[in-house]
Amino acid sequence: MRHPTEGVLRRLVDEPAGVSDADRAHVATCPSCLRALDDARADAELVGAALTSAGTGTVDTDAAWARFSAAPATPASTPAFRPAPAAARNRWRTAVRRPAVAALGATVLLTGAGVAAANDWLPIFQAERVDPVQVTSADLVQIPDLSAYGDLQITREPEPEEVADAAAAQERTGLEVPEVGELPEGVTGDPTYQAAGLVEATFTFSADKAAQAAAAEGEVLPPSPAGLDGSTLRIQAGPGVAAMWAQPTGVPTLVVARVGAPTVASSGVPFETVRDHLLSLPGLPDGVAQQLRSLSADAGTLPLPVPAELVTSSTADVDGTEATVLTSRNGLFAGVVWVEDGVMTGVAGTLSADELLSVARGLR
Amino acid sequence: MSASATRGAVRPDLEAVFRQEYARVVGVAARVLGSRDQAEDxxxxxxxxxxxxxVPAGEAGGWLSVAAAHTALNLLRSGRRRSAREETVASTADVTTPDVADTVLTLEDRSRVRAALARLPAKQATALVLRHSGLSYAEVATALDLSPGSVGTTVRRAESALRKELNRHASSD
Structure with missing residues (x-):
């Protein structure tokens, strides 16, 4: 068995319950891992001691609250906190971590963009679960293209590639390829492995561009909220790994994939402003807008556009997490997808939903 | 969504969240700054x-911790670091910390660690500080938008960099 990563050893120092039994068992009997574990523990203790300052146990919360409530709402000495127009405000302070970027998520997925959470950006959306949004092919044509309302720039390409094995995929992405416990009947042989990096894109709202796009469609654009023009969203998804089994003919029978779930960070405008504006744009079909609006009340839901004519969806439990099960109406293929701890895992193939669910539940 | 709407609005749960999270938020900032006074600011x-x-009440803890770490790191990186160092001396002088490791770390060491902390990539520094402030790996991952598996790696790298900084000086002394 391969050695656990330094990160795993580090976690073993102070959160051993988070480390898999296999890794723990390996470390217990591996002299070089035990040495590395000792080093990790010593560094952790040293740094912990160096960072510990005058104890925080003596904090006087009552006095602090008194000071806080007595302070003027907008102290002149800290201009960054003056509730100025959103665009002028300090970036991360106003970026509200408010998930549910439903409309944005849909349009972003459809345009193939995925956010760079640069260091100073607070995430405003983080996919915690997925929910299908039924769209017809007519809807798809109608959904406004995000790039009509600003500048969409892909800042990092995922550069997917085939890699030799699961270890190589993990090395490239930091994601462990889920191991299938028992292969369903008809799926045989060894899988091939794919790895892809992060996809990052930035989207900058442009009132001018939006007005032009609306005019071209003969529509009147709803008034743009203050501060939206020129503000930027960063969208990020990935990295991802996949293991794929195929028939000798090359037709895939089973794919098990794991990706970093999409996240969005905002440079200034609060998430609600973005969501409400996007949902009010002309051209968004009523049925889709309504589904997105109901999703957006639910924190962290990633809308998954599903072609209503071809696929039916339902939910099922995968080890305590609610998963979305998609089945093609012709019964030829199915998929199961769920999000846990910011990681999206999917199992799909030319199998029945029941077979895929047992694969999903048996993943290690 | 207008500016006037946000101006007057104060969260009804503010006091409850304040009382529950204040000590931890001060703790996060104090680890970065080494100064209780600055941490309280x-x-x-x-x-x-x-x-x-x-921010939903359920996510307040993580949000506040990240915000405290970012603000404190920005302050540490800004020109105000010299005064932070002075206060370190003042605040450690009148508090006796029972930690054994404290006795082997000089104030010089602590200053060096903070200087090195200021030079770390922001994500590494933040992950390190949050983890040492008692957030779980899952909480750090959620708060910083890291995959759960990479929190350990990120924290380990930061610790290794800081330890090297200490060793470098120890061997040259």
Whole structure:
């Protein structure tokens, strides 16, 4: 068995319950891992001691609250906190971590963009679960293209590639390829492995561009909220790994994939402003807008556009997490997808939903 | 969504969240700055910002911790670091910490660690500080938008860099 990563050893120092039994068992009997574990523990203790300052146990919360409530709402000495127009405000302070970027998520997925959470950006959306949004092919044509309302720039390409094995995929992405416990009947042989990096894109709202796009469609654009023009969203998804089994003919029978779930960070405008504006744009079909609006009340839901004519969806439990099960109406293929701890895992193939669910539940 | 709407709005749960999270927020900032006074200033700023936000109550803890770490790191990197160092001396002088490791770390060491902390990539520094402030790996991952598996790696790299900084000086002394 391969050695656990330094990160795993580090976690073993102070959160051993988070480390898999296999890794723990390996470390217990591996002299070089035990040495590395000792080093990790010593560094952790040293740094912990160096960072510990005058104890925080003596904090006087009552006095602090008194000071806080007595302070003027907008102290002149800290201009960054003056509730100025959103665009002028300090970036991360106003970026509200408010998930549910439903409309944005849909349009972003459809345009193939995925956010760079640069260091100073607070995430405003983080996919915690997925929910299908039924769209017809007519809807798809109608959904406004995000790039009509600003500048969409892909800042990092995922550069997917085939890699030799699961270890190589993990090395490239930091994601462990889920191991299938028992292969369903008809799926045989060894899988091939794919790895892809992060996809990052930035989207900058442009009132001018939006007005032009609306005019071209003969529509009147709803008034743009203050501060939206020129503000930027960063969208990020990935990295991802996949293991794929195929028939000798090359037709895939089973794919098990794991990706970093999409996240969005905002440079200034609060998430609600973005969501409400996007949902009010002309051209968004009523049925889709309504589904997105109901999703957006639910924190962290990633809308998954599903072609209503071809696929039916339902939910099922995968080890305590609610998963979305998609089945093609012709019964030829199915998929199961769920999000846990910011990681999206999917199992799909030319199998029945029941077979895929047992694969999903048996993943290690 | 207008500016006047946000201006007057104060979260009804602000006091409850303040009382519950204040000590931890001060703890996060104090680890970065090494100064209780500055850490309390940072905490006040962070709660001001939180009071105007729509962060769901369930996510308040993580949001506040990240905000405290970012604000404190920015302060550490800014020109005000010299005064932070002076206060370190003052605040450690009148508090006796029972930690054994404290006795082997000089104030010089602590200053060096903070200087090195200021030079770390922001994500590494933040992950390190949050983890040492008692956030779980899952909480750090959620708060920083890291995959759960990479928190350990990120923290380990930061610790290794800081330890090297200490060793470098120890061997040259």
């Amino acid at each position: 940072v905490a006040q700023e962070v709660f001001l910002s939180f009071g105007r936000s729509a």
